[in-house]
Amino acid sequence: MLTYTxxxxxxxxxxxxFIALVIxxxxxxxxxxxxAQMPMSIPPEVKERMREALGLDQPWWVRFYLWLYQFFVxxxxxxxxxxxxxDLAEGAQRIxxxxxxxxxFDIIAERIPQTLWVVGMSYVVGVLIALPIGIASAYxxxxxxxxxxxxxxxxxxSVPTFFTGVLLIVVFSVNLGWFPSIYDTTLVVDSWAxxxxxxxxxxxxxxxxxxxxxxxxxxFMRASMLDNLGQDYVRTARAKGMREKVVVxxxxxxxxxxxxxxxxxxxxxxxxxxxxxxxxxxKVNGLGQLLILAVQxxxxxxxxxxxxxxxxxxxxxxxxxxxLYGLLxxxxxxx
Amino acid sequence: xxxxxxxxxxxxxxxxxxxxxKGEIHAVNHVDFDxxxxxxxxxxxxxxxxxxxxMMSLLKLLPMPPAEVRNGRAMFDGRDLLQLxxxxxxxVRGGEIGFVFQDPMTSLxxxxxxxxxxxxxxxxxMGLSKRDAKKRAQELLELVGIPDAARxxxxxxxxxxxxxxxxxxxAIALAxxxxxxxxxxxxxxxxxxxxxxxxxxxxxxxxxxxxAVIWITHDxxxxxxxxxxVMVMYGGQVVEHAPVKELFRNPQHPYTKAxxxxxxxxxxxxxxxLTVIEGQPPILSSAPNACSFRDRCPHAMPRCGTENPAxxxxxxxxxxxxxxxxxxxxxx
Numbered sequence: 010m011l012t013y014t015x016x017x018x019x020x021x022x023x024x025x026x027f028i029a030l031v032i033x034x035x036x037x038x039x040x041x042x043x044x045a046q047m048p049m050s051i052p053p054e055v056k057e058r059m060r061e062a063l064g065l066d067q068p069w070w071v072r073f074y075l076w077l078y079q080f081f082v083x084x085x086x087x088x089x090x091x092x093x094x095x096d097l098a099e100g101a102q103r104i105x106x107x108x109x110x111x112x113x114f115d116i117i118a119e120r121i122p123q124t125l126w127v128v129g130m131s132y133v134v135g136v137l138i139a140l141p142i143g144i145a146s147a148y149x150x151x152x153x154x155x156x157x158x159x160x161x162x163x164x165x166x167s168v169p170t171f172f173t174g175v176l177l178i179v180v181f182s183v184n185l186g187w188f189p190s191i192y193d194t195t196l197v198v199d200s201w202a203x204x205x206x207x208x209x210x211x212x213x214x215x216x217x218x219x220x221x222x223x224x225x226x227x228x229f230m231r232a233s234m235l236d237n238l239g240q241d242y243v244r245t246a247r248a249k250g251m252r253e254k255v256v257v258x259x260x261x262x263x264x265x266x267x268x269x270x271x272x273x274x275x276x277x278x279x280x281x282x283x284x285x286x287x288x289x290x291x292k293v294n295g296l297g298q299l300l301i302l303a304v305q306x307x308x309x310x311x312x313x314x315x316x317x318x319x320x321x322x323x324x325x326x327x328x329x330x331x332x333l334y335g336l337l338x339x340x341x342x343x344x
Numbered sequence: 345x346x347x348x349x350x351x352x353x354x355x356x357x358x359x360x361x362x363x364x365x366k367g368e369i370h371a372v373n374h375v376d377f378d379x380x381x382x383x384x385x386x387x388x389x390x391x392x393x394x395x396x397x398x399m400m401s402l403l404k405l406l407p408m409p410p411a412e413v414r415n416g417r418a419m420f421d422g423r424d425l426l427q428l429x430x431x432x433x434x435x436v437r438g439g440e441i442g443f444v445f446q447d448p449m450t451s452l453x454x455x456x457x458x459x460x461x462x463x464x465x466x467x468x469x470m471g472l473s474k475r476d477a478k479k480r481a482q483e484l485l486e487l488v489g490i491p492d493a494a495r496x497x498x499x500x501x502x503x504x505x506x507x508x509x510x511x512x513x514x515a516i517a518l519a520x521x522x523x524x525x526x527x528x529x530x531x532x533x534x535x536x537x538x539x540x541x542x543x544x545x546x547x548x549x550x551x552x553x554x555x556a557v558i559w560i561t562h563d564x565x566x567x568x569x570x571x572x573x574v575m576v577m578y579g580g581q582v583v584e585h586a587p588v589k590e591l592f593r594n595p596q597h598p599y600t601k602a603x604x605x606x607x608x609x610x611x612x613x614x615x616x617x618l619t620v621i622e623g624q625p626p627i628l629s630s631a632p633n634a635c636s637f638r639d640r641c642p643h644a645m646p647r648c649g650t651e652n653p654a655x656x657x658x659x660x661x662x663x664x665x666x667x668x669x670x671x672x673x674x675x676x
Contacts, residue, residue: 240450242451242453244405244445245452245516247405248403248437248438248443249437249438249465249468250435250436250438250439251434251468263453263456337455338455339455339500340454340502
């Protein structure tokens with residue numbers, strides 16, 4: 010298993026380099042100009058100088074190499090410096106956002122907490138709701154519980170988050186006034202009152218996203234449980250005189266979790282990607298919103314860096330899913 | 345074995361129905377049989393004759409719904425199995441009656457070690473500690489002839505061959521010293537050499553442990569080699585029942601006779617084609633009110649279509665459900 014993991018990690022290096030190249034070339038080929046949003050009153054020669062200052066006069070391979078160097082060498086150096094107070098970077102050039110002219114990683118670091126709190130929490134809540142619902146729906150197949158569960162997950166799955174989000178705002182913010190419609194990032198949680206406020210402002214976006222996640226995962230869980238409930242070994246477990254609880258929650262669940270864990274692990278990178286639409290609806294200034302604004306502003310270093318981080322996470326969680334699969338299923342041996 | 349020995353399991357009028365969308369399927373109809381201590385009862389019949397469903401009905405191992413045990417009594421140890429609460433039934437399952445299923449490839453849980461699966465009933469029914477359960481599990485694996493048992497406890501089912509897995513299944517069924525072992529076609533999924541080994545093992549175990557065994561099979565050769573008494577089932581009913589030698593020497597029911605004819609002979613000239621019983625087994629959409637074998641029976645009479653024959657005794661513990669052996673008809 011360890012050799013397998015190391016082999017996969019080594020294999021990830023060329024994969025990620027290739028992904029970086031593809032993202033870079035895509036951004037290179039796409040129309041748009043970082044200067045487009047500058048006032049028209051700036052003379053063309055000044056604009057040209059500004060462009061040179063951003064390094065846009067260099068050929069693409071030079072800029073690609075420099076970005077790689079900054080991403081893999083300079084930024085980790087700054088990160089280590091920040092942690093241990095060393096001075097490895099010696100003032101080297103960092104990846105700078107075209108829009109804000111501040112380091113890309115500093116901006117990302119500011120945005121990550123909001124995304125993790127709201128989107129991450131919604132994923133955790135979604136999974137925690139989905140698993141018991143999926144198990145019960147399968148065990149009591151075609152019961153009223155299963156029918157209601159099926160209906161709710163159909164709704165959660167098919168109604169887009171920008172609709173449920175706005176609907177919740179209209180009902181709970183505008184009409185009832187229970188929850189704020191805008192997520193306040195400046196809120197500092199330092200007392201019970203502010204914690205309550207934080208929970209209140211998280212409630213609606215978390216609910217919207219959790220419904221969507223739970224809908225998907227509970228369906229997977231149900232299907233996987235149904236697959237296993239009809240297996241011969243379930244009858245064997247009953248013939249051994251095991252309690253139903255043991256039969257279902259030990260024998261069947263352990264088998265059913267194998268594909269579901271994979272699905273859950275593969276869904277984690279999407280958490281970091283942020284829920285672009287939901288973040289827009291509730292004005293959560295997380296990573297999703299950051300990416301949208303960067304795309305709109307032709308902020309190439311920001312788009313490039315964010316997209317590449319998502320790619321790294323996807324590759325990483327694919328590996329994690331495979332390793333988990335091997336741990337859960339004794340029939341799978343990678344060595 | 346004398347008839348005076350008190351049966352350990354006594355089933356009367358068992359009736360099991362499946363409620364399907366197309367209506368009811370009467371899979372088991374008024375089945376009566378006894379099982380005495382230490383005896384091996386063979387149950388034969390073709391696919392769909394209700395052999396497995398009969399035995400699974402006793403322990404409610406069928407999916408319910410659609411299955412429903414509608415009538416009957418199954419006296420075991422002074423209790424009616426069919427009336428037990430779920431909790432009481434669980435102590436019988438695995439504790440007093442062990443079950444071995446047909447397909448050893450799918451009957452073990454793939455994600456737990458073999459040791460864990462043997463220890464589970466030991467800890468549940470006998471309340472053994474983990475250490476004692478492990479010791480007993482190892483003994484059981486040795487008992488069923490698995491070499492290097494101590495080490496193999498930590499192996500997973502996929503690391504065993506088919507025959508070895510069936511031995512593990514038998515070890516699980518034997519774990520709590522059951523009074524009755526029900527083996528549902530335990531050798532059907534195995535090749536013949538492994539089948540012979542499992543048969544030897546079962547004979548040996550029965551002699552050593554002295555439990556009663558119900559052996560379900562469609563293989564008459566297996567029955568001839570292992571059973572004390574035989575029960576032939578057709579269309580969810582017992583059509584003939586006799587001690588094994590008596591049945592093979594003197595079959596009475598036309599179905600049993602036809603079944604025995606289908607066994608290819610080793611001596612004499614080789615038949616050009618294998619003998620078959622023409623026709624299909626009946627679809628049991630209602631409780632039988634006529635002989636269910638009449639469509640395939642060479643001796644069918646008008647009476648067979650209007651009346652379901654009872655089981656008529658003909659002495660020597662032999663009975664058959666056919667009007668041909670009905671006392672007054674037989675002596676005409």
